[in-house]
Amino acid sequence: MAGSAEYGLGEFVFPRGWFMVARSADLGNEPMPLHMFGRELALYRGESGQPYLLDAYCPHMKAHLAAEQTSSEGAGRIEGEFIRCPYHWWRFGPDGRCNAIPYFEGDIPAAAKVRAYPTQERFGCIFAWHDPEELAPDFDLPDVPEWDDAAWFTCEWDDLGTLDVHPQEITDNLVDTRHFGPIYGQRIVYFESVFEGVKGWQYSGGGHETMVASDEGVMAVDACYQGPGLLVARYSGETDAVQMIFHTPKDDGVTQVWHGLITRAKTTPPTTDDVAVNQQYHDVGLAAFSQDFAIWQSKAPAVQILRMPGDGPFHRCRAWYRQFYNPRAQAAEYQARADGSHETQGIAIRPALAAE
Ligand code: FES
Ligand SMILES: [Fe+2]
Incomplete structure (x- = not known):
């Protein structure tokens, strides 16, 4: 097995582009842990059905956002298009920002966020845009x-x-x-x-x-x-x-x-x-x-x-x-x-x- 550096590909280990991350059929209403691009990720569907992909580890105490949540309190961790961290119930949006903490009323610090990846669902597949520079997509998915x-x-x-x-x-x-x-x-x-x-x-x-x-x-x-x-x-x-x-x-x-x-x-x-x-x-x-x-x-x-x-x-x-x-x-x-x-x-x- 050889890595990107051995092939002399360039500055980045993982490339820029749209990538398939799951089959539509694989993602139900429960958040799904994924490992792609050398990272731990959390994939979930908002109530609209739209899929979202975030880096997995909560900035609070690093719980995995897609970790299984079995308590009855844990029901309803998807709220609209938001997802709750299973550990202390911080709530994150599709942009990766924390927008609610159940026991805190003040301004939420800017550091309370995870990386978010643009997603699209087409032809039975869920795609995410991965970009080492974290810029918006500069090309589209193929048309089928x-x-x-x-x-x-x-x-x-x-x-x-x-x-x-x-x-x-x-x-x-x-x-x-x-x-x-x-x-x-x-x-x-x-x-x-x-x-x-x-x-x-x-x-x-x-x-x-x-x-x-x-x-x-x-x-x-x-x-x-x-x-x-x-x-x-x-x-x-x-x-x-x-x-x-x-x-x-x-x-x-x-x-x-x-x-x-x-x-x-x-x-x-x-x-x-x-x-x-x-x-x-x-x-x-x-x-x-x-x-x-x-x-x-x-x-x-x-x-x-x-x-x-x-x-x-x-x-x-x-x-x-x-x-x-x-x-x-x-x-x-x-x-x-x-x-x-x-x-x-x-x-x-x-x-x-x-x-x-
Ligand atoms: S670790 Fe996520 S809310 Fe505390
Ligand atoms: Fe071939």
Whole structure:
């Protein structure tokens, strides 16, 4: 296991960006303890249903804000959008500030606060904005309009647990042209890597052993990282599919991973056949990703890649990834080292662009 410093990522151990922190289904009305970004955190829902994420340790005497509270007094620790600390009942808001102490009437000191993280809940997931500089988000979550489209299925999210692997190794996958054959049994017809700002795309096309291809026998995949932790891949072939792989650093060199996959039903309302195809796609998508997972579980850190001319543009991808580990004032420098379209020597780029 190697950490951010060994990969030479930059000033910060944990990156800036939107990260998945829980599945919506995992968070009920009880506060939930979490460990992410090397920190203890407390996730809770206000009465409106909106999720909030705070640093866990109460500034009073360091009780964990999401610790279990079993006494009858402890019922109702969520008040509106506020949460009570289980120990002495100090009350905190979504901004992390203490706004009520049951036995004290005066001005609450400014130090009575915990760090608060912006949150959003979309497509069955709860996301938090992590920023070492503690600034407001400077980019958005990816759009997945398919999730809210009645013609598409939604899915249960697979919690794949944690890997003792730095997320650097997971994001390398985006430009790793040469693992498609050995890992997925896929014959690559074209492959192109494109970086622009906080986004990194992989455009690839090829025949797939298991997923159903179009008439031309080519399944097109447009996969895009928006920020360092959220990958949305769109497959078009006989059945359109969206695969989402979200990963979050838990500790330095330890990563939590979730997977989801949805397809478009051929008929509305979906037939049992559509349901079966959706399930089949999910299973195949998960099985394919599990093969990457198995490699990660057993590999040593590729702190340096012995990169050959026919390998994918790992150096571009790593430069792009570093923007999230350095002050945002420097992001443009890293982006400039990655931005643009990059080919893998010996493999065609996207047909539409090649024709231009
Ligand atoms: S430790 Fe939280 S209120 Fe005392
Ligand atoms: Fe992969």
